Amino acid sequence: MSTIRVALVDDQDLVRTGFGLILSVEDDIEIVGEATNGREAVELVSRTKPDVVLMDVQMPELDGIAATREVLANDPQTRVVILTTFERDDYLFAALEAGVSGFLLKSCSADELTAAVRSVAQGHALLAPQLTRRVIERFTSSGPVRARRTQVAGLDDLTDREREVLVRMAQGLSNAEIAEDLVVGTATVKTHVSRVLTKLGLRDRVQAVVVAYQAGLVSAD
Incomplete structure:
Protein backbone atom coordinates (compact mmCIF):
# COMPACT_ATOMS: atom_id res chain seq x y z
CA MET A 1 0.00 0.00 0.00
CA SER A 2 1.56 3.31 -1.10
CA THR A 3 1.53 6.26 1.28
CA ILE A 4 -0.36 9.43 0.32
CA ARG A 5 1.77 12.47 1.03
CA VAL A 6 -0.30 15.47 2.13
CA ALA A 7 0.58 19.15 2.66
CA LEU A 8 -1.68 21.33 4.82
CA VAL A 9 -2.00 25.03 3.96
CA ASP A 10 -4.11 27.30 6.18
CA ASP A 11 -3.44 30.45 8.17
CA GLN A 12 -5.54 29.12 11.05
CA ASP A 13 -3.53 26.97 13.44
CA LEU A 14 -6.65 25.20 14.67
CA VAL A 15 -7.62 24.06 11.17
CA ARG A 16 -4.15 22.72 10.37
CA THR A 17 -3.87 21.01 13.73
CA GLY A 18 -7.31 19.44 13.48
CA PHE A 19 -6.83 18.16 9.96
CA GLY A 20 -3.34 16.98 10.81
CA LEU A 21 -4.52 14.98 13.81
CA ILE A 22 -7.26 13.33 11.78
CA LEU A 23 -5.04 12.39 8.85
CA SER A 24 -1.88 11.43 10.74
CA VAL A 25 -3.52 8.42 12.41
CA GLU A 26 -4.25 6.84 9.03
CA ASP A 27 -1.71 4.19 8.01
CA ASP A 28 -1.74 5.24 4.35
CA ILE A 29 -1.50 9.02 4.85
CA GLU A 30 1.55 11.07 5.80
CA ILE A 31 1.62 14.79 6.58
CA VAL A 32 4.78 16.08 4.88
CA GLY A 33 4.49 19.70 5.97
CA GLU A 34 2.37 22.72 6.82
CA ALA A 35 2.24 26.29 5.55
CA THR A 36 0.46 29.37 6.86
CA ASN A 37 0.20 31.33 3.62
CA GLY A 38 0.32 30.88 -0.13
CA ARG A 39 3.97 31.89 -0.49
CA GLU A 40 5.02 29.30 2.07
CA ALA A 41 2.79 26.79 0.29
CA VAL A 42 4.56 27.16 -3.04
CA GLU A 43 7.94 26.63 -1.36
CA LEU A 44 6.64 23.72 0.70
CA VAL A 45 5.20 21.91 -2.30
CA SER A 46 8.37 22.46 -4.31
CA ARG A 47 10.46 21.04 -1.48
CA THR A 48 8.32 18.11 -0.31
CA LYS A 49 6.51 17.03 -3.51
CA PRO A 50 3.19 16.03 -1.86
CA ASP A 51 0.52 14.04 -3.66
CA VAL A 52 -2.31 16.18 -2.28
CA VAL A 53 -2.38 19.77 -1.05
CA LEU A 54 -5.25 20.95 1.14
CA MET A 55 -5.26 24.67 0.37
CA ASP A 56 -7.10 27.46 2.15
CA VAL A 57 -8.24 30.42 0.05
CA GLN A 58 -8.05 33.57 2.16
CA MET A 59 -4.47 33.84 3.43
CA PRO A 60 -1.89 36.62 3.86
CA GLU A 61 0.96 37.36 1.42
CA LEU A 62 -0.42 35.09 -1.34
CA ASP A 63 -3.97 33.73 -1.44
CA GLY A 64 -4.80 30.11 -2.15
CA ILE A 65 -5.88 30.72 -5.75
CA ALA A 66 -2.63 32.43 -6.73
CA ALA A 67 -0.66 29.79 -4.84
CA THR A 68 -2.53 27.04 -6.67
CA ARG A 69 -1.63 28.56 -10.03
CA GLU A 70 2.05 28.59 -9.09
CA VAL A 71 1.96 25.07 -7.65
CA LEU A 72 0.35 23.61 -10.75
CA ALA A 73 2.59 25.59 -13.07
CA ASN A 74 5.58 23.99 -11.36
CA ASP A 75 4.05 20.51 -11.20
CA PRO A 76 0.72 19.87 -12.99
CA GLN A 77 0.45 16.43 -11.38
CA THR A 78 -0.01 17.86 -7.89
CA ARG A 79 -3.58 17.51 -6.66
CA VAL A 80 -4.82 20.69 -5.00
CA VAL A 81 -8.04 20.69 -2.99
CA ILE A 82 -9.43 24.04 -1.93
CA LEU A 83 -10.73 24.42 1.62
CA THR A 84 -13.83 26.60 1.64
CA THR A 85 -16.60 27.90 3.85
CA PHE A 86 -18.77 29.19 0.93
CA GLU A 87 -17.98 32.80 1.80
CA ARG A 88 -16.80 33.96 -1.64
CA ASP A 89 -18.34 32.55 -4.80
CA ASP A 90 -15.82 34.41 -6.93
CA TYR A 91 -13.06 32.38 -5.26
CA LEU A 92 -14.81 29.17 -6.26
CA PHE A 93 -14.93 30.18 -9.90
CA ALA A 94 -11.31 31.34 -9.83
CA ALA A 95 -10.27 28.04 -8.26
CA LEU A 96 -11.83 26.09 -11.11
CA GLU A 97 -10.01 28.26 -13.61
CA ALA A 98 -6.77 27.66 -11.69
CA GLY A 99 -7.11 23.90 -12.13
CA VAL A 100 -7.95 22.61 -8.66
CA SER A 101 -8.92 18.97 -8.24
CA GLY A 102 -11.83 19.79 -5.99
CA PHE A 103 -13.28 21.50 -2.97
CA LEU A 104 -13.57 20.44 0.65
CA LEU A 105 -15.76 22.03 3.29
CA LYS A 106 -13.97 22.97 6.51
CA SER A 107 -16.98 21.62 8.36
CA CYS A 108 -16.47 18.12 6.92
CA SER A 109 -16.30 15.07 9.18
CA ALA A 110 -13.15 13.07 9.84
CA ASP A 111 -14.39 10.26 7.59
CA GLU A 112 -15.19 12.72 4.80
CA LEU A 113 -11.74 14.26 5.08
CA THR A 114 -9.83 10.98 4.85
CA ALA A 115 -12.08 9.71 2.04
CA ALA A 116 -11.55 12.96 0.12
CA VAL A 117 -7.77 12.76 0.38
CA ARG A 118 -7.75 9.14 -0.81
CA SER A 119 -10.15 9.86 -3.66
CA VAL A 120 -8.18 12.83 -4.97
CA ALA A 121 -4.89 10.94 -4.63
CA GLN A 122 -6.35 8.23 -6.88
CA GLY A 123 -7.05 10.81 -9.57
CA HIS A 124 -10.72 11.44 -8.87
CA ALA A 125 -12.30 14.85 -8.59
CA LEU A 126 -13.84 16.03 -5.35
CA LEU A 127 -17.09 17.93 -5.79
CA ALA A 128 -19.12 18.68 -2.69
CA PRO A 129 -22.76 18.67 -3.88
CA GLN A 130 -23.62 21.93 -2.10
CA LEU A 131 -20.61 23.69 -3.55
CA THR A 132 -21.11 22.25 -7.02
CA ARG A 133 -24.60 23.75 -7.12
CA ARG A 134 -23.26 27.20 -6.31
CA VAL A 135 -20.55 26.95 -8.95
CA ILE A 136 -23.05 25.74 -11.54
CA GLU A 137 -25.38 28.63 -10.79
CA ARG A 138 -22.50 31.02 -11.30
CA PHE A 139 -21.66 29.47 -14.66
CA THR A 140 -25.22 29.63 -15.90
CA SER A 141 -26.10 33.11 -14.62
CA SER A 142 -22.90 35.10 -15.17
CA GLY A 143 -22.74 37.15 -18.34
CA PRO A 144 -19.03 36.67 -19.14
CA VAL A 145 -19.29 32.95 -18.51
Whole structure:
Protein backbone atom coordinates (compact mmCIF):
# COMPACT_ATOMS: atom_id res chain seq x y z
CA MET A 1 0.00 0.00 0.00
CA SER A 2 1.56 3.31 -1.10
CA THR A 3 1.53 6.26 1.28
CA ILE A 4 -0.36 9.43 0.32
CA ARG A 5 1.77 12.47 1.03
CA VAL A 6 -0.30 15.47 2.13
CA ALA A 7 0.58 19.15 2.66
CA LEU A 8 -1.68 21.33 4.82
CA VAL A 9 -2.00 25.03 3.96
CA ASP A 10 -4.11 27.30 6.18
CA ASP A 11 -3.44 30.45 8.17
CA GLN A 12 -5.54 29.12 11.05
CA ASP A 13 -3.53 26.97 13.44
CA LEU A 14 -6.65 25.20 14.67
CA VAL A 15 -7.62 24.06 11.17
CA ARG A 16 -4.15 22.72 10.37
CA THR A 17 -3.87 21.01 13.73
CA GLY A 18 -7.31 19.44 13.48
CA PHE A 19 -6.83 18.16 9.96
CA GLY A 20 -3.34 16.98 10.81
CA LEU A 21 -4.52 14.98 13.81
CA ILE A 22 -7.26 13.33 11.78
CA LEU A 23 -5.04 12.39 8.85
CA SER A 24 -1.88 11.43 10.74
CA VAL A 25 -3.52 8.42 12.41
CA GLU A 26 -4.25 6.84 9.03
CA ASP A 27 -1.71 4.19 8.01
CA ASP A 28 -1.74 5.24 4.35
CA ILE A 29 -1.50 9.02 4.85
CA GLU A 30 1.55 11.07 5.80
CA ILE A 31 1.62 14.79 6.58
CA VAL A 32 4.78 16.08 4.88
CA GLY A 33 4.49 19.70 5.97
CA GLU A 34 2.37 22.72 6.82
CA ALA A 35 2.24 26.29 5.55
CA THR A 36 0.46 29.37 6.86
CA ASN A 37 0.20 31.33 3.62
CA GLY A 38 0.32 30.88 -0.13
CA ARG A 39 3.97 31.89 -0.49
CA GLU A 40 5.02 29.30 2.07
CA ALA A 41 2.79 26.79 0.29
CA VAL A 42 4.56 27.16 -3.04
CA GLU A 43 7.94 26.63 -1.36
CA LEU A 44 6.64 23.72 0.70
CA VAL A 45 5.20 21.91 -2.30
CA SER A 46 8.37 22.46 -4.31
CA ARG A 47 10.46 21.04 -1.48
CA THR A 48 8.32 18.11 -0.31
CA LYS A 49 6.51 17.03 -3.51
CA PRO A 50 3.19 16.03 -1.86
CA ASP A 51 0.52 14.04 -3.66
CA VAL A 52 -2.31 16.18 -2.28
CA VAL A 53 -2.38 19.77 -1.05
CA LEU A 54 -5.25 20.95 1.14
CA MET A 55 -5.26 24.67 0.37
CA ASP A 56 -7.10 27.46 2.15
CA VAL A 57 -8.24 30.42 0.05
CA GLN A 58 -8.05 33.57 2.16
CA MET A 59 -4.47 33.84 3.43
CA PRO A 60 -1.89 36.62 3.86
CA GLU A 61 0.96 37.36 1.42
CA LEU A 62 -0.42 35.09 -1.34
CA ASP A 63 -3.97 33.73 -1.44
CA GLY A 64 -4.80 30.11 -2.15
CA ILE A 65 -5.88 30.72 -5.75
CA ALA A 66 -2.63 32.43 -6.73
CA ALA A 67 -0.66 29.79 -4.84
CA THR A 68 -2.53 27.04 -6.67
CA ARG A 69 -1.63 28.56 -10.03
CA GLU A 70 2.05 28.59 -9.09
CA VAL A 71 1.96 25.07 -7.65
CA LEU A 72 0.35 23.61 -10.75
CA ALA A 73 2.59 25.59 -13.07
CA ASN A 74 5.58 23.99 -11.36
CA ASP A 75 4.05 20.51 -11.20
CA PRO A 76 0.72 19.87 -12.99
CA GLN A 77 0.45 16.43 -11.38
CA THR A 78 -0.01 17.86 -7.89
CA ARG A 79 -3.58 17.51 -6.66
CA VAL A 80 -4.82 20.69 -5.00
CA VAL A 81 -8.04 20.69 -2.99
CA ILE A 82 -9.43 24.04 -1.93
CA LEU A 83 -10.73 24.42 1.62
CA THR A 84 -13.83 26.60 1.64
CA THR A 85 -16.60 27.90 3.85
CA PHE A 86 -18.77 29.19 0.93
CA GLU A 87 -17.98 32.80 1.80
CA ARG A 88 -16.80 33.96 -1.64
CA ASP A 89 -18.34 32.55 -4.80
CA ASP A 90 -15.82 34.41 -6.93
CA TYR A 91 -13.06 32.38 -5.26
CA LEU A 92 -14.81 29.17 -6.26
CA PHE A 93 -14.93 30.18 -9.90
CA ALA A 94 -11.31 31.34 -9.83
CA ALA A 95 -10.27 28.04 -8.26
CA LEU A 96 -11.83 26.09 -11.11
CA GLU A 97 -10.01 28.26 -13.61
CA ALA A 98 -6.77 27.66 -11.69
CA GLY A 99 -7.11 23.90 -12.13
CA VAL A 100 -7.95 22.61 -8.66
CA SER A 101 -8.92 18.97 -8.24
CA GLY A 102 -11.83 19.79 -5.99
CA PHE A 103 -13.28 21.50 -2.97
CA LEU A 104 -13.57 20.44 0.65
CA LEU A 105 -15.76 22.03 3.29
CA LYS A 106 -13.97 22.97 6.51
CA SER A 107 -16.98 21.62 8.36
CA CYS A 108 -16.47 18.12 6.92
CA SER A 109 -16.30 15.07 9.18
CA ALA A 110 -13.15 13.07 9.84
CA ASP A 111 -14.39 10.26 7.59
CA GLU A 112 -15.19 12.72 4.80
CA LEU A 113 -11.74 14.26 5.08
CA THR A 114 -9.83 10.98 4.85
CA ALA A 115 -12.08 9.71 2.04
CA ALA A 116 -11.55 12.96 0.12
CA VAL A 117 -7.77 12.76 0.38
CA ARG A 118 -7.75 9.14 -0.81
CA SER A 119 -10.15 9.86 -3.66
CA VAL A 120 -8.18 12.83 -4.97
CA ALA A 121 -4.89 10.94 -4.63
CA GLN A 122 -6.35 8.23 -6.88
CA GLY A 123 -7.05 10.81 -9.57
CA HIS A 124 -10.72 11.44 -8.87
CA ALA A 125 -12.30 14.85 -8.59
CA LEU A 126 -13.84 16.03 -5.35
CA LEU A 127 -17.09 17.93 -5.79
CA ALA A 128 -19.12 18.68 -2.69
CA PRO A 129 -22.76 18.67 -3.88
CA GLN A 130 -23.62 21.93 -2.10
CA LEU A 131 -20.61 23.69 -3.55
CA THR A 132 -21.11 22.25 -7.02
CA ARG A 133 -24.60 23.75 -7.12
CA ARG A 134 -23.26 27.20 -6.31
CA VAL A 135 -20.55 26.95 -8.95
CA ILE A 136 -23.05 25.74 -11.54
CA GLU A 137 -25.38 28.63 -10.79
CA ARG A 138 -22.50 31.02 -11.30
CA PHE A 139 -21.66 29.47 -14.66
CA THR A 140 -25.22 29.63 -15.90
CA SER A 141 -26.10 33.11 -14.62
CA SER A 142 -22.90 35.10 -15.17
CA GLY A 143 -22.74 37.15 -18.34
CA PRO A 144 -19.03 36.67 -19.14
CA VAL A 145 -19.29 32.95 -18.51
CA ARG A 146 -22.45 32.57 -20.53
CA ALA A 147 -20.65 34.13 -23.48
CA ARG A 148 -18.04 31.40 -23.35
CA ARG A 149 -20.56 28.55 -23.45
CA THR A 150 -20.82 28.38 -27.21
CA GLN A 151 -17.59 26.68 -28.28
CA VAL A 152 -15.56 24.05 -26.45
CA ALA A 153 -12.49 22.70 -28.21
CA GLY A 154 -12.66 18.96 -28.79
CA LEU A 155 -16.35 18.58 -28.05
CA ASP A 156 -17.16 17.58 -31.64
CA ASP A 157 -14.61 14.78 -31.38
CA LEU A 158 -16.66 12.98 -28.72
CA THR A 159 -18.77 10.01 -29.73
CA ASP A 160 -22.44 9.97 -28.75
CA ARG A 161 -21.70 7.60 -25.89
CA GLU A 162 -18.79 9.73 -24.65
CA ARG A 163 -21.07 12.75 -24.70
CA GLU A 164 -23.64 10.83 -22.67
CA VAL A 165 -20.94 9.97 -20.14
CA LEU A 166 -19.83 13.62 -19.97
CA VAL A 167 -23.38 14.75 -19.24
CA ARG A 168 -23.71 12.23 -16.41
CA MET A 169 -20.33 13.24 -15.00
CA ALA A 170 -21.60 16.82 -14.90
CA GLN A 171 -24.71 15.63 -13.09
CA GLY A 172 -22.47 14.27 -10.33
CA LEU A 173 -22.85 10.56 -11.04
CA SER A 174 -20.06 8.20 -10.05
CA ASN A 175 -18.64 5.66 -12.52
CA ALA A 176 -20.76 2.94 -10.95
CA GLU A 177 -23.91 5.07 -11.24
CA ILE A 178 -23.12 5.93 -14.85
CA ALA A 179 -22.58 2.25 -15.61
CA GLU A 180 -25.95 1.38 -14.09
CA ASP A 181 -27.70 4.21 -15.93
CA LEU A 182 -26.22 3.30 -19.31
CA VAL A 183 -26.37 -0.46 -18.66
CA VAL A 184 -22.66 -1.03 -19.30
CA GLY A 185 -19.76 -2.25 -17.21
CA THR A 186 -17.81 0.00 -14.85
CA ALA A 187 -14.61 -0.71 -16.76
CA THR A 188 -16.30 0.53 -19.93
CA VAL A 189 -17.31 3.74 -18.19
CA LYS A 190 -13.75 4.28 -16.95
CA THR A 191 -12.55 3.96 -20.54
CA HIS A 192 -15.13 6.48 -21.74
CA VAL A 193 -14.23 8.92 -18.96
CA SER A 194 -10.55 8.64 -19.83
CA ARG A 195 -11.27 9.30 -23.50
CA VAL A 196 -13.47 12.29 -22.68
CA LEU A 197 -10.74 13.85 -20.57
CA THR A 198 -8.10 13.15 -23.21
CA LYS A 199 -10.12 14.50 -26.15
CA LEU A 200 -11.09 17.66 -24.28
CA GLY A 201 -7.61 18.17 -22.83
CA LEU A 202 -8.84 18.02 -19.23
CA ARG A 203 -7.04 16.82 -16.12
CA ASP A 204 -10.00 15.56 -14.09
CA ARG A 205 -13.75 15.40 -13.58
CA VAL A 206 -13.90 18.87 -12.03
CA GLN A 207 -12.85 20.42 -15.30
CA ALA A 208 -15.21 18.08 -17.16
CA VAL A 209 -18.14 19.46 -15.16
CA VAL A 210 -17.10 23.00 -16.03
CA VAL A 211 -16.84 22.16 -19.74
CA ALA A 212 -20.25 20.48 -19.77
CA TYR A 213 -21.88 23.62 -18.39
CA GLN A 214 -19.86 25.93 -20.62
CA ALA A 215 -21.00 23.93 -23.65
CA GLY A 216 -24.63 24.00 -22.54
CA LEU A 217 -24.89 20.20 -22.37
CA VAL A 218 -26.52 20.50 -18.97
CA SER A 219 -28.08 23.34 -17.00
CA ALA A 220 -28.37 24.28 -13.35
CA ASP A 221 -31.94 23.02 -13.40
